[in-house]
Amino acid sequence: MALLEIDRLQTHFGTPDGVVRAVEGVSFNIEEGETVAVVGESGCGKSVTAMSILGLVPQPPARIAGAIRFAGRNLLDLPESEMRKLRGNDIGMIFQEPMSSLNPVLMVGRQIGETLRLHQRLSRRAAESRAIELLDLVGIPEARRRVREYPYQLSGGMRQRVMIAIALACNPRLLIADEPTTALDVTIQAQILDLMRDLKHRLGSAIMLITHDLGVVAEMAERVVVMYAGRKVEEAAAGDIFANPQHPYTRGLLGAVPKLGCSLEHSERSTLAEIPGLVPSLRKPIVGCAFAGRCPKATQLCRELAPAVEEKAPHHQVACHFAERKFPT
Amino acid sequence: MSGPLLEVRNLKKHFPLQGGLFGSVTGYVHAVDGVSFTINRGETLSLVGESGCGKSTVGRCILRLTEPTAGEVLLDGQRIDHLSPGALRPLRQRIQIVFQDPFSSLNPRMRVGDIIAEPIINFGLANNKNEVEDRVSGLMDRVRLPRDAMRRHPHEFSGGQRQRVGIARALAPGPDLIICDEAVSALDVSVKAQIVNLLAALQDELGLALLFISHDLAIVEHVTHRVAVMYLGKIVEISDRRTLFASPQHPYTRALLSAVPVPDPSVRRDRIVLRGDVPSPINPPPGCRFHTRCPFVFDPCRTAAPSLRPIGKTEQLVACHLSSDAAFGQSNAAQLQTAAASKNAPLHGQKRD
Known part of the structure; x- marks a missing residue:
């Protein structure tokens, strides 16, 4: 049974x-x-998926259907009191904006300790010393002093480290990271990605990494789910997605990403591959394949019938009528 | 004319910090601290x-959206940094800007057609209403916007299309130079590629010069002719695109390049991970501004600020003590050698077997 x-x-x-x-x-x-x-x-729909897992989408206005099973329990059936026991304890979360997701009027030590006191019933003093350990773990120097500082006294990279410390405080089995490095500069992004990889090896949590940056995906992920207009269009091992993308959208996305080192191959400036057109509106039901309007290979079939997500090669799922089947015989 | 289109000489911008009870000046943010470069006609320089x-501040100082503290800005050899607003106004036709955020840089109450027509009317570039409309539809074709967009408002468009409106507005007065301040940073990957290609096509058609301000090195490598790398208000390295990406010399440039995640899991690179954060521009460190994070720091870096010097006989300029071979005496030779050896380790990574 899968964790999630x-x-x-x-x-x-x-x-x-x-x-x-x-x-x-x-x-x-x-x-x-x-x-x-x-x-x-x-x-x-990638962030909404994460919010739905955590039960952070208020119903109404939202209507959620289907099932989200975490360690065998359907989270959609759990009462709010049970969800509260799960959030921050078994499932940790890192958001994109470290400034707006920390409370500006509380010391960071108290914000890290809050999770520990709530879920593990630690005393105020024990929570603070654990908070210092956690700040050490995420590589913040002078943790003993920093624990008594406020978010505005920390830089963007440090704040994101504090967010990671909060998310990891209770050794979650699943960590959901929603664009954890998008707001950061590249050199700081490199630090945070290194930290996340290192912590994963040490603590063994599963990570659901939500991102639009294919470079970050290539560095971090073992498996990749590609989403388009609220649907999954492709899923495969990370190596497979990059070496052998099947869905036209995945191919377009990979082609549109500028690659460092292109000047070494072409001395002239090169044009990037574009995906023509726009994402369809989600307000109207989409008939047929959601990508048909932008797909170079779309036919009448694509415009009329939505392709199902099928396994087209071992462990490689694609939602496209024209993806080739490749099974070793 | 043979000279550069735009020349910036020793540009400085220090923002005063006010504090205390009576709002007296307590210090300065050294946002831009002595930046010089040139842009030729039809050329893209990336910052x-x-x-x-301080890269955006440089762009704003050129346009006088921010008043520079010191330094000179020359357009076609003529100084424009000290002109009065009235004298500068006709020259604004020649330098235009596209901003990062296509949501806040367009007036939500104006129709797209009116937004694009505004510079044409303001600069008196058309004689009557029909002529204005002709020019606007010409510009909309140029940036590949549908004609029916003219009567609609910005909120009806996606980010990419709004950025096309911003580009059409910048093109309207027929400029020689467009400053693109993170013009594609807020866009999604597939749309970003569309806008980047559009800018390159417009440059080829119209012979525009672009000052492309960006933090995204992979995009820059695709669009640029020359690159200037800035750190804490100073240019640390400037050279043509191929040289910069093939053999970056400044340790900061190398770290920056190695930090960009490459969308290919089969490539493994030796990453230079910089420790710590960028120091505050209120009290920039003495000597080389990068010395607090530089993996190759040695004594002279802590006291003397390196100036931009050419490497050999090329046009690559680098501000680093390690690259200016003749700058220091023999006593440092050994230290230099070991540091230089580790500095020249492979950067672009090799394919795994």
Whole structure:
């Protein structure tokens, strides 16, 4: 049994202008200790998927259907009191904006200790000394002094380290990281990615990494789920996705990413591959394949019938009518 | 004319910090501290660096959106940094800007057609309404916007299309130079590629010069002719694209390049992970500003600030004591050699077997 099983998850939002279908039947699993990247552009539903797992999407206006099984229990059936025991304890979360997700009027030590006092019933003093240990673990120098500082006294990279310390305080079995390095500079991003890799080896948590940066995916992930317009379009091992992408959207995305070192291959400036057109609106139900409007290979079939997610090669799922089947015989 | 289109000489911008009861000046943020470069006609110069390095301030100082503290800005050999607002106004036609955020840089109450027409009317570039409309539709074709967009408002468009409106507005007065201040940073990957290609195509068609301000080195490598790398208000390295990406010389440039994640899991690279954070520009460190994080730091770095010097006979300029071979006496030779040896370790990584 996988640690996390997402089964035909649907998250729809009722708005005055109609229903927005943010997530439309997404299924994937995360095994114990595994790093899975969920990739896609803004509005593809990757963050809403994470929020749905954590029960942070208020219902109404949202309507969630399907199942999210964490260690065998369906989180969608749990009462709020049970979810509170899970959040921050078994499932940790790192958000994109370290400034807006820390409380500006509380010392960072208290914010790290809060989780420990709530879930592990530590005393105030024990929580503080554990907070110092955690700040040490995430590589903040002079942890003993920093624990009594406020978020505004820390730089962006340090704040993200504090967020990681909070998320890891109770040794979660699953860590959800939503664009953990997007707001950071590249040299600081390199530090944080190194830290996350190192901590994963030491603590063995599974990581669900949500990002739009394929470079970060290549460095961190073991398996990749590609999302488009609220749907999963492809899932495979990280090496497979990059070496052998099957869905036209995945191929387009990989082609559109500028690669460092291109000037060594072409002395002239090169044009980037584009994906023409725009993401379809999620306010109207999409008939046929969601990518058909932008796909170079789309046919009448694609415009009429939505392709199912199928295993087209061992451990390689694609939602495309024209993806080749490749099974070793 | 043979000279450069734009020349910036020793540009400085120090923002005063006010504190205390009566708001007296307690210090200065050294946002830009002595920056010089040139841009030729039809050329792209990229200004790269991390947040707070002063790259956007340079762009704003050229346009006088921020008043520079010291230094000179020359357009076609003519100084424009001390002109009065009235005298500068006609020259603004020749330098335009595209901002990062296409959501806040367009007036939400104006129709797209009016936004693009505004510079044409302001500079008196058309004689009557029909001429304005012709020019606007010409510009919309140029940036590949549908004609029916003219009567709609910015909120009806996606980020990429709004950025096209911003580009059309910048093109409207027929400029020689466009400053792109993180113009593609807020866009999604697939849309980013569209806008980057559009900018390159426009440059080829119209012979525009671009000052491309960005933190994204991979994008820069695709669009640029020359690159200047900034750190804490100073340029640490400047050279043509190929040389910079093939043999970066300044340790900061090398660290920056090695920190960019490469979208290919089969490539393994030796990463130079810099320790710590960028120091505060209120009290920049003495000597070389990078010495607090530099893995190759040695004594002279802590006291003497290195100046930009050419490497050999190339046009690559580097501000690093390690690269200026003749700058120090024989006593440092051994130290230099070991440091230089480790500095030249392979950067771009090798394919795994």
